[in-house]
Amino acid sequence: xxxxxEDAHAFLTIAQTEFQTVIRTKRFLVFGTIFVLLALIGAYYxxxxxxxxxxxxxxxxxxxxxxxxYIISVAFSYSxxxxxxxxxxxxxxALTRERSERTLVQLLVRPIKRSTILFGKFAxxxxxxxxxxxxxxxxxxxxxxxxxxxxPSSSDIDYLLLSIGVMLLxxxxxxxxxxxxxxxxxxxxxxxxxxxxxxxxxxxxxxxGIALGLNAINLGATANIPYTxxxxxxxxxxxINPGSHNVAIQSLAGDFSKFTSGLSYAANVIxxxxxxxxxxxxxxxxxxxxxxx
Amino acid sequence: xxxxxxxxxxxxxxxxxIAVDSASFTVEQGAxxxxxxxxxxxxxxxxxMLLNFTKPTAGSIKLFDRDIATDFHEVQSxxxxxxxxxxxxxxxxxxxxxRIFANLYGVPGEYDERIAKLFILAGLEGKETDRVHxxxxxxxxxxxxxxxxxxxxxxxxxxxxxxxxxxxxxxxxLALIHELNVHDVALFLATNNVKSIAEICEVVALMKSGRVAxxxxxxxxxxxxxxxxxxxxxxxxxxxxxxxxAIKSVKGVRSIQCERLKINVDNIPNINExxxxxxxxxxxxxxxxxxxxxxxxxxxxxxxxxxxx
Numbered sequence: 001x002x003x004x005x006e007d008a009h010a011f012l013t014i015a016q017t018e019f020q021t022v023i024r025t026k027r028f029l030v031f032g033t034i035f036v037l038l039a040l041i042g043a044y045y046x047x048x049x050x051x052x053x054x055x056x057x058x059x060x061x062x063x064x065x066x067x068x069x070y071i072i073s074v075a076f077s078y079s080x081x082x083x084x085x086x087x088x089x090x091x092x093x094a095l096t097r098e099r100s101e102r103t104l105v106q107l108l109v110r111p112i113k114r115s116t117i118l119f120g121k122f123a124x125x126x127x128x129x130x131x132x133x134x135x136x137x138x139x140x141x142x143x144x145x146x147x148x149x150x151x152p153s154s155s156d157i158d159y160l161l162l163s164i165g166v167m168l169l170x171x172x173x174x175x176x177x178x179x180x181x182x183x184x185x186x187x188x189x190x191x192x193x194x195x196x197x198x199x200x201x202x203x204x205x206x207x208x209g210i211a212l213g214l215n216a217i218n219l220g221a222t223a224n225i226p227y228t229x230x231x232x233x234x235x236x237x238x239x240i241n242p243g244s245h246n247v248a249i250q251s252l253a254g255d256f257s258k259f260t261s262g263l264s265y266a267a268n269v270i271x272x273x274x275x276x277x278x279x280x281x282x283x284x285x286x287x288x289x290x291x292x293x
Numbered sequence: 294x295x296x297x298x299x300x301x302x303x304x305x306x307x308x309x310x311i312a313v314d315s316a317s318f319t320v321e322q323g324a325x326x327x328x329x330x331x332x333x334x335x336x337x338x339x340x341x342m343l344l345n346f347t348k349p350t351a352g353s354i355k356l357f358d359r360d361i362a363t364d365f366h367e368v369q370s371x372x373x374x375x376x377x378x379x380x381x382x383x384x385x386x387x388x389x390x391x392r393i394f395a396n397l398y399g400v401p402g403e404y405d406e407r408i409a410k411l412f413i414l415a416g417l418e419g420k421e422t423d424r425v426h427x428x429x430x431x432x433x434x435x436x437x438x439x440x441x442x443x444x445x446x447x448x449x450x451x452x453x454x455x456x457x458x459x460x461x462x463x464x465x466x467l468a469l470i471h472e473l474n475v476h477d478v479a480l481f482l483a484t485n486n487v488k489s490i491a492e493i494c495e496v497v498a499l500m501k502s503g504r505v506a507x508x509x510x511x512x513x514x515x516x517x518x519x520x521x522x523x524x525x526x527x528x529x530x531x532x533x534x535x536x537x538x539a540i541k542s543v544k545g546v547r548s549i550q551c552e553r554l555k556i557n558v559d560n561i562p563n564i565n566e567x568x569x570x571x572x573x574x575x576x577x578x579x580x581x582x583x584x585x586x587x588x589x590x591x592x593x594x595x596x597x598x599x600x601x602x
Contacts, residue, residue: 013396017382024384102380106440109344109374110397111366291347 010112014120015127022090022128031086032132035079039136042078043144046071050148059250059258061159068144068152069160069252075140076167076248083167084174084243085199087129091178092195093188094121095287100188114288118179122280125175130168137164155254163251169272173242176279183286202241209237209244227262235262242275294358295319296448296479297326297343302352304338304503312338315352316505318498322447325480327490327511330500331596336483337377339505340452343481344374356448370398373446373478377453379437383426387417387436390425395443404443411439415469431462438469442478449473450481455489467492487592491515501596516560518591522547525556525565526585530578539575543567555585 022028049063050070056062061069095118098104107117141160145151152160181194213230214220227235238244244261245268256265263271297320304313312335320326328336341347343354345365354361356368381390388408395404412421415435420428428436434454441449454470455463471493474480482494490497491511498508509517529536532554540546545559546568558564565582572579586594 010397013393017385017393021382021384101383102376102378103382104380105346105374105376106380106394107397108346109369109372109441110394110444111369112397291341 006111007113007116010116011120011123014107014112014117015123018094018121018124019127022124025090027089028086028128031082031089035082035086035132036136038079038082039075039140042075043071043140045078046074047144047148049074059253059255059260061156061249061253066152066156066159066253067148067150068141069156069163071144071148072137072141072160072163073249073252075137076163076252080167080170080243080246080248083129083133083171086132087125087171087174088178088181088195088199090125090129091121091175092181093185093191094125094179095182096185096188096191099186115284118183118280118284118287122172122175122179125178126168126172129175130171133167133171134164137167159252159254163248166246166248166251166269166272169269169276170242170246170248173272173275173279176276176283177242180279180283180286183283183290202243205237205240206244209234209239212237228259230262238262239271242272245269245272245275247272294322295355296322296324296357297481298355298358299339299343300353300355302339302342302354303350304335304342304347305350311503313342313349313505314503316500316503317352318505318508320448320479320481320496323474323477323479324496325474325482325494326508327494327497328481328483328500328505329485329487329490329497329592330483331485334485334500335503336485336500337452339500340374340450340481340483343450344372345369370444371447373441373444373449375434375437375441375449375451375454377456379433379440381425381428381433381436381440384424386422387425387428388412388421390436391440391443394440398444407443407445408439411442414442414472415439416465429462431458431466434458434462434466435469438466438473442473446478448479448481450483452483453485454482455484455486463489487518487588491588499596515588518595519560519586519588521560523558523560523564524585525558525568525582527554527556527568527572527582528580529554529572530580532577536572536575536577539571539577540568543571 050067054063061073063070095104098107177198178195181198182191185191185194210225213227213234214225216231216234217226217229219226227238238261247260247265247268250256250258250260250265260268299319300317302313302316303311305311316339328339330336342349343356345361357371359368361368382393391408391411392404395408412418415438417432417435417439420432425433425436451470454466458466467489470480474493480493482489484490494511496508497511497514499506537549537551540549540556545561545564547557547559549556556568558568565584569579569582
């Protein structure tokens, strides 16, 4: 057996074990249920909006010409925060749990690379949270098509699939952050505190960025925030949060010209990918350096 | 060939605590080596360095003639490790746990037969499908040994294998370990239990405050801590002259204090069994016969008195 296939087999074993572990946890059940409920509530209100002839807004699907994508965008806006919590909840103690249950030692005593363990856990968390998200979104889209008796155009289906891809990237960034927290902490409690701290910190960065940006351009609270006119430091604060690069709703609309968070569509997607890679590499670095016991 | 070769091994933790101080020893192929020392003496630190869980501050470790600082992956599949408290995925069955660990060796399906054999070897037949959460500590230890034997290791490293077990569980686990050694698996046993060492190991090295003494044979070690003489304390239901004469006739019996029937004997193998036999044969009804000092008492006394050199 070649080294690559041995690694691949070990990766699949870790991923499968982790997946079967996380989907049995209460947190998956609780946050997963809340996510589905919020998506349903969002879909309900999105569907209600359709009857009220709402004028289209920039960067969002047109309710008249893209009804399914519009309803899905409302469902996204209702449920995406809980999705980040779910991603963090599944990954924040992926390593510390193994450490406290002493299974990490059982893994590390076998010929398996630490990065394989980390990749396996990443894939498992993505399969659990992402699987729930993709299944919910697809079922919702099909169900809505049947309920409102409108079949989305082929381009709208493409935009829907693209937005699912963007949401998965968004999810991955939080899973990578969760793994980073897990690699830096020793106990599950420390990991939990770390996850809560980071989640709040990211929100603070976002609000601080907006507040400083608006203040710099002498503008009060507004629905249409002119991010592009913000000073660099305010934009930087905003961009730290992967959520600021979530262009899923923009993808649903197929409007790639809008500058979300003051960045082009492509730049946002690139930064979303960067916000996966950096925490993951850091997690790998710290996990490799950490002691097994 | 030496399966373990440790030279001037030192581990100093960040706060300046020296867990292991210039330890040197070797373990030969198929041997049963015991590292005996009190809790906190540094035994686990040595094990963690042998398994490459943590890096030494100084010194070198060779396993199967390979320096583990550079070639650990070359020898990893020859090693089995039984931690003090083996960890398992509690929600999964014991069989599934072994399957998960077996899969990490990269050969899917090949281990089915071996897993079935290991359940028999570990005395866990019929418990394969039980969740590990439901396992007793003794069963977990046995499962830990089975997990460590998945890859048919040539070296088995055991950290306090009998800790926390009741006398029967302890006996069973030690018997299982002994069985493995009979099959030519080299054992490295770290424990604070002198009886485990006496029952399993051929060679023992004492460890105290991070320092490891030169290894000696277990027999020499027991002779050293007990001295040449030993006292047997017998509790007899019926004492009579015939029994006393029978005891006196045993080779190695020096004198008898009749007050509480304390028998001073030479420290020779199986003397207590010989005394037991003649008492019973002479019609004595023996309630108990204990060695004084017991191996543990002698060991504790010695560790309290001596520094490890």
